[in-house]
Amino acid sequence: GDSVTQMEGPVTLSEEAFLTINCTYTATGYPSLFWYVQYPGEGLQLLLKATKADDKGSNKGFEATYRKETTSFHLEKGSVQVSDSAVYFCALSPYNQGGKLIFGQGTELSVKP
Amino acid sequence: NAGVTQTPKFQVLKTGQSMTLQCAQDMNHEYMSWYRQDPGMGLRLIHYSVGAGITDQGEVPNGYNVSRSTTEDFPLRLLSAAPSQTSVYFCASSSWTGDETQYFGPGTRLLVL
Numbered sequence: 310g311d312s313v314t315q316m317e318g319p320v321t322l323s324e325e326a327f328l329t330i331n332c333t334y335t336a337t338g339y340p341s342l343f344w345y346v347q348y349p350g351e352g353l354q355l356l357l358k359a360t361k362a363d364d365k366g367s368n369k370g371f372e373a374t375y376r377k378e379t380t381s382f383h384l385e386k387g388s389v390q391v392s393d394s395a396v397y398f399c400a401l402s403p404y405n406q407g408g409k410l411i412f413g414q415g416t417e418l419s420v421k422p
Numbered sequence: 423n424a425g426v427t428q429t430p431k432f433q434v435l436k437t438g439q440s441m442t443l444q445c446a447q448d449m450n451h452e453y454m455s456w457y458r459q460d461p462g463m464g465l466r467l468i469h470y471s472v473g474a475g476i477t478d479q480g481e482v483p484n485g486y487n488v489s490r491s492t493t494e495d496f497p498l499r500l501l502s503a504a505p506s507q508t509s510v511y512f513c514a515s516s517s518w519t520g521d522e523t524q525y526f527g528p529g530t531r532l533l534v535l
Contacts (some may be wrong), residue, residue: 341522343523345526352526353512353514353526354526355524355525358523407453407516407518408455408470408471408472408516408524409455409467409470409480410465410514410524411467412457412465412466414462414463415462
């Protein structure tokens, strides 16, 4: 079945460091791909998404490109801030199956001043 | 718009007790879903609905029942709680209109003793 694998955390970075969180997926057809973020004590918020191959999603300085050839959707940010400290989830929505998201296990990011 | 609301925020149950977790959305979304979040496992789909009167099982449906009598509400029932159901539960909704973004509620933290 469809699945998502993302790098394990926690990841600890200094402010202004470069961030990469790896995400790879297994799916049939053409899924949509998402990054969600969860701040401490809160629910999940959409960070960015991409719905077809080679699409780049971007938001708040974060970017991820849908790479079908490597089945990847890695999250990057050029300069992280303390306020980026959160748990990041990679997820896919199977093709033509609305209402379903399959999540990776989450990566906790801690940014130190 | 209140978005997706969940009640209660926190609940303690004894093994064998029953309860209903409430979820409501005011965005007129067709799709609604329930997930549970456990440490190191990301979020896993319990049940979902593609419209009023239509529900289906997700990855981990055992021990949970759902029904969807209105577009707005999607309650999750635990008929006989078990310690393995200790978790954080999130409800989400999304639209048919091609935007597959799921909007999440703030979560219900459940402890089963």
